[in-house]
Amino acid sequence: MAGQLKMIMHGFDSLPEFALPEGYLLRTYLPGDEAAWAEIMNTGIGEWTEEKVHQELTDKEQFLPERLFFITCGDEPVASACAWVLKPGETEKGYLHMVCALPDHRGKQLGYLVTLAVLHYFRDHGFKDCTLNTDDGRIPALKSYLRLGFEPVYEDDAHRARWQDVYDMIEGKK
Numbered sequence: 001m002a003g004q005l006k007m008i009m010h011g012f013d014s015l016p017e018f019a020l021p022e023g024y025l026l027r028t029y030l031p032g033d034e035a036a037w038a039e040i041m042n043t044g045i046g047e048w049t050e051e052k053v054h055q056e057l058t059d060k061e062q063f064l065p066e067r068l069f070f071i072t073c074g075d076e077p078v079a080s081a082c083a084w085v086l087k088p089g090e091t092e093k094g095y096l097h098m099v100c101a102l103p104d105h106r107g108k109q110l111g112y113l114v115t116l117a118v119l120h121y122f123r124d125h126g127f128k129d130c131t132l133n134t135d136d137g138r139i140p141a142l143k144s145y146l147r148l149g150f151e152p153v154y155e156d157d158a159h160r161a162r163w164q165d166v167y168d169m170i171e172g173k174k
């Protein structure tokens with residue numbers, strides 16, 4: 001299967017309010033969060049070490065601490081997403097990057113909520129749209145993105161067919 005699925009949100013006028021379930025808080029990056037971020041991502045997106053997180057995220061030119069969001073439970077970061085930009089200095093085109101929650105904390109819409117925190121950031125900082133790349137099998141994430149108002153980007157007919165499978169899986173037809 002060639003290439004990832006892509007989605008876009010044009011404008012941020014219809015975003016819902018942000019409210020967390022009891023026991024959870026939202027914060028942004030603090031120095032030394034690389035280990036906790038790696039631990040979260042290692043449960044769902046790739047293989048990470050602290051060193052690799054520095055190299056590929058927090059030491060990058062376009063990284064800003066205020067753009068990396070964590071939902072915490074007590075002191076423990078349990079979900080994360082990043083308001084990324086694909087090139088340094090970009091001010092209009094946001095990119096939703098690396099959404100993941102620890103398995104013990106899934107099923108509470110933390111993925112939806114940490115994504116919403118990213119979208120509020122883009123809205124409040126004058127960005128015009130937000131894109132993301134994702135994979136066909138990531139049904140909880142895809143359902144959250146659709147609910148928030150992301151739309152599929154159909155790059156070719158293969159994407160239309162793949163999205164039909166996604167909709168069928170979300171509706172329990174597959």
Ligand SMILES: CC(C)(COP(=O)(O)OP(=O)(O)OC[C@H]1O[C@@H](n2cnc3c(N)ncnc32)[C@H](O)[C@@H]1OP(=O)(O)O)[C@@H](O)C(=O)NCCC(=O)NCCS
Binds near residue numbers: 098101138140
């Ligand atoms: C993405 C992620 C953070 C979402 O976790 P979450 O916010 O706890 O999401 P939930 O488990 O509550 O699932 C979201 C929705 O998908 C539904 N869902 C989950 N699995 C499903 C399945 N197999 N078929 C149909 N619906 C499903 C849930 O019922 C829920 O629907 P609801 O909100 O109407 O109740 C989490 O799944 C994760 O960390 N996954 C691994 C990393 C990943 O895939 N990241 C996305 C990269 S693009």
